[in-house]
Amino acid sequence: MATTFAVIYSYTDDSALRDDTRPAHRDYLRGFIDDGTLLVAGAWAPGEAPGGLLVFRAEDKAAVQAIVDKDPFTTAGVVAGADIREWAPPLGPLAGALTGQA
Template sequence: MSSTFAVIYTYTDDTDLREATRPTHRDYLRGLDTLLVAGAWVPGEAPGGLLIFRAEDKAAVQAIVDEDPYTKAGVVADAQIREWAPPLGPLAGQFT
Protein backbone atom coordinates (compact mmCIF):
# COMPACT_ATOMS: atom_id res chain seq x y z
CA MET A 1 0.00 0.00 0.00
CA SER A 2 1.27 3.48 -0.83
CA SER A 3 1.71 6.26 1.66
CA THR A 4 2.02 10.01 1.22
CA PHE A 5 5.35 11.70 1.86
CA ALA A 6 6.32 15.35 2.09
CA VAL A 7 9.85 16.25 1.06
CA ILE A 8 11.17 19.60 2.21
CA TYR A 9 14.17 20.81 0.26
CA THR A 10 16.52 23.49 1.51
CA TYR A 11 18.67 24.87 -1.29
CA THR A 12 22.16 26.26 -1.13
CA ASP A 13 22.63 29.96 -1.86
CA ASP A 14 24.16 29.18 -5.27
CA THR A 15 21.40 30.65 -7.44
CA ASP A 16 23.46 30.31 -10.63
CA LEU A 17 23.79 26.55 -10.10
CA ARG A 18 20.08 26.30 -9.27
CA GLU A 19 19.08 28.18 -12.42
CA ALA A 20 21.42 26.10 -14.58
CA THR A 21 20.09 22.82 -13.17
CA ARG A 22 16.38 23.75 -13.01
CA PRO A 23 15.39 22.45 -16.49
CA THR A 24 16.93 19.02 -15.84
CA HIS A 25 15.42 18.93 -12.33
CA ARG A 26 11.94 19.75 -13.69
CA ASP A 27 12.23 17.18 -16.49
CA TYR A 28 13.20 14.57 -13.91
CA LEU A 29 10.21 15.43 -11.71
CA ARG A 30 7.80 15.41 -14.68
CA GLY A 31 8.84 11.83 -15.40
CA LEU A 32 7.90 10.55 -11.94
CA ASP A 33 4.53 8.82 -11.59
CA THR A 34 4.84 9.04 -7.80
CA LEU A 35 4.97 12.86 -7.67
CA LEU A 36 1.67 14.52 -6.75
CA VAL A 37 2.78 18.15 -6.62
CA ALA A 38 5.97 20.16 -6.23
CA GLY A 39 7.06 23.75 -6.07
CA ALA A 40 9.60 26.19 -4.71
CA TRP A 41 8.98 28.60 -1.87
CA VAL A 42 8.08 32.10 -3.01
CA PRO A 43 10.65 34.91 -3.05
CA GLY A 44 11.22 36.21 0.44
CA GLU A 45 11.21 32.73 1.96
CA ALA A 46 14.38 30.74 2.53
CA PRO A 47 15.42 29.02 -0.72
CA GLY A 48 13.86 25.59 -1.03
CA GLY A 49 10.70 23.79 -1.92
CA LEU A 50 8.06 21.21 -1.11
CA LEU A 51 7.39 17.97 -2.97
CA ILE A 52 4.55 15.56 -2.21
CA PHE A 53 4.86 11.91 -3.25
CA ARG A 54 2.82 8.71 -3.09
CA ALA A 55 5.25 5.86 -2.59
CA GLU A 56 5.59 2.46 -0.97
CA ASP A 57 7.95 3.65 1.75
CA LYS A 58 10.44 6.30 2.81
CA ALA A 59 13.31 4.39 1.16
CA ALA A 60 11.60 4.74 -2.23
CA VAL A 61 11.30 8.49 -1.73
CA GLN A 62 14.92 8.70 -0.59
CA ALA A 63 15.96 6.99 -3.83
CA ILE A 64 14.01 9.61 -5.81
CA VAL A 65 15.68 12.42 -3.88
CA ASP A 66 19.11 10.85 -4.38
CA GLU A 67 18.60 10.75 -8.17
CA ASP A 68 17.19 14.28 -8.44
CA PRO A 69 19.51 16.43 -10.58
CA TYR A 70 19.27 19.15 -7.90
CA THR A 71 20.70 16.70 -5.34
CA LYS A 72 23.39 15.38 -7.68
CA ALA A 73 24.48 18.92 -8.65
CA GLY A 74 24.68 20.10 -5.04
CA VAL A 75 21.68 22.46 -5.15
CA VAL A 76 19.99 20.68 -2.23
CA ALA A 77 21.67 21.46 1.08
CA ASP A 78 19.14 19.42 3.08
CA ALA A 79 16.19 17.16 2.27
CA GLN A 80 13.75 16.16 4.97
CA ILE A 81 11.40 13.29 4.15
CA ARG A 82 8.33 12.86 6.32
CA GLU A 83 5.38 10.53 6.01
CA TRP A 84 2.26 12.66 5.91
CA ALA A 85 -1.36 11.84 6.72
CA PRO A 86 -3.51 14.93 6.09
CA PRO A 87 -6.81 14.42 7.92
CA LEU A 88 -8.59 17.66 7.01
CA GLY A 89 -9.39 19.80 4.01
CA PRO A 90 -11.09 19.34 0.67
CA LEU A 91 -8.15 17.36 -0.81
CA ALA A 92 -7.44 15.19 2.26
CA GLY A 93 -9.32 12.18 0.84
CA GLN A 94 -7.04 12.13 -2.17
CA PHE A 95 -4.04 11.37 0.04
CA THR A 96 -5.36 8.28 1.80
Protein backbone atom coordinates (compact mmCIF):
# COMPACT_ATOMS: atom_id res chain seq x y z
CA MET A 1 0.00 0.00 0.00
CA ALA A 2 1.37 3.39 -0.97
CA THR A 3 1.97 6.06 1.61
CA THR A 4 2.24 9.82 1.19
CA PHE A 5 5.60 11.48 1.82
CA ALA A 6 6.49 15.16 1.89
CA VAL A 7 10.04 16.04 0.87
CA ILE A 8 11.37 19.44 1.85
CA TYR A 9 14.39 20.50 -0.16
CA SER A 10 16.81 23.18 0.99
CA TYR A 11 18.98 24.50 -1.81
CA THR A 12 22.48 25.92 -1.79
CA ASP A 13 22.87 29.60 -2.63
CA ASP A 14 24.30 28.78 -6.08
CA SER A 15 21.43 30.10 -8.20
CA ALA A 16 23.42 29.70 -11.44
CA LEU A 17 23.90 25.98 -10.78
CA ARG A 18 20.21 25.69 -9.90
CA ASP A 19 19.18 27.42 -13.13
CA ASP A 20 21.53 25.27 -15.21
CA THR A 21 20.29 22.03 -13.61
CA ARG A 22 16.56 22.86 -13.51
CA PRO A 23 15.68 21.38 -16.96
CA ALA A 24 17.25 17.99 -16.07
CA HIS A 25 15.61 18.10 -12.62
CA ARG A 26 12.17 18.72 -14.13
CA ASP A 27 12.62 16.08 -16.84
CA TYR A 28 13.60 13.56 -14.15
CA LEU A 29 10.56 14.38 -12.00
CA ARG A 30 8.14 14.21 -14.96
CA GLY A 31 8.63 10.44 -15.10
CA PHE A 32 7.34 10.17 -11.55
CA ILE A 33 4.34 12.34 -12.38
CA ASP A 34 3.55 10.09 -15.32
CA ASP A 35 3.57 6.96 -13.15
CA GLY A 36 1.60 8.57 -10.30
CA THR A 37 4.44 8.57 -7.78
CA LEU A 38 4.91 12.36 -7.68
CA LEU A 39 1.72 14.24 -6.84
CA VAL A 40 3.02 17.81 -6.78
CA ALA A 41 6.35 19.65 -6.67
CA GLY A 42 7.55 23.20 -6.71
CA ALA A 43 9.99 25.74 -5.40
CA TRP A 44 9.21 28.11 -2.57
CA ALA A 45 7.98 31.54 -3.66
CA PRO A 46 10.43 34.39 -4.24
CA GLY A 47 11.44 35.93 -0.95
CA GLU A 48 11.54 32.57 0.83
CA ALA A 49 14.74 30.66 1.52
CA PRO A 50 15.79 28.67 -1.57
CA GLY A 51 14.17 25.25 -1.62
CA GLY A 52 10.99 23.44 -2.47
CA LEU A 53 8.34 20.89 -1.59
CA LEU A 54 7.64 17.57 -3.31
CA VAL A 55 4.79 15.22 -2.38
CA PHE A 56 5.10 11.55 -3.31
CA ARG A 57 3.02 8.38 -3.02
CA ALA A 58 5.40 5.46 -2.51
CA GLU A 59 5.67 2.11 -0.76
CA ASP A 60 8.14 3.35 1.83
CA LYS A 61 10.60 6.08 2.77
CA ALA A 62 13.48 4.15 1.18
CA ALA A 63 11.77 4.39 -2.22
CA VAL A 64 11.47 8.15 -1.85
CA GLN A 65 15.07 8.41 -0.68
CA ALA A 66 16.17 6.56 -3.82
CA ILE A 67 14.30 9.08 -5.98
CA VAL A 68 15.84 12.01 -4.10
CA ASP A 69 19.33 10.49 -4.34
CA LYS A 70 19.10 10.29 -8.15
CA ASP A 71 17.48 13.70 -8.66
CA PRO A 72 19.79 15.84 -10.81
CA PHE A 73 19.40 18.63 -8.25
CA THR A 74 20.92 16.27 -5.67
CA THR A 75 23.66 14.82 -7.86
CA ALA A 76 24.70 18.28 -9.12
CA GLY A 77 24.91 19.70 -5.60
CA VAL A 78 21.88 22.01 -5.73
CA VAL A 79 20.20 20.28 -2.77
CA ALA A 80 21.87 21.15 0.53
CA GLY A 81 19.37 19.08 2.52
CA ALA A 82 16.33 16.88 1.96
CA ASP A 83 13.93 16.16 4.80
CA ILE A 84 11.64 13.22 3.98
CA ARG A 85 8.59 12.80 6.19
CA GLU A 86 5.62 10.46 6.06
CA TRP A 87 2.52 12.61 5.83
CA ALA A 88 -1.05 11.65 6.73
CA PRO A 89 -3.18 14.81 6.55
CA PRO A 90 -6.55 14.26 8.26
CA LEU A 91 -8.36 17.38 7.00
CA GLY A 92 -9.06 19.13 3.73
CA PRO A 93 -10.50 18.30 0.33
CA LEU A 94 -7.40 16.35 -0.73
CA ALA A 95 -6.81 14.51 2.55
CA GLY A 96 -8.55 11.30 1.47
CA ALA A 97 -6.64 11.12 -1.79
CA LEU A 98 -3.33 11.75 -0.03
CA THR A 99 -3.92 9.06 2.58
CA GLY A 100 -5.35 6.48 0.17
CA GLN A 101 -8.83 6.75 1.67
CA ALA A 102 -10.53 8.28 -1.37
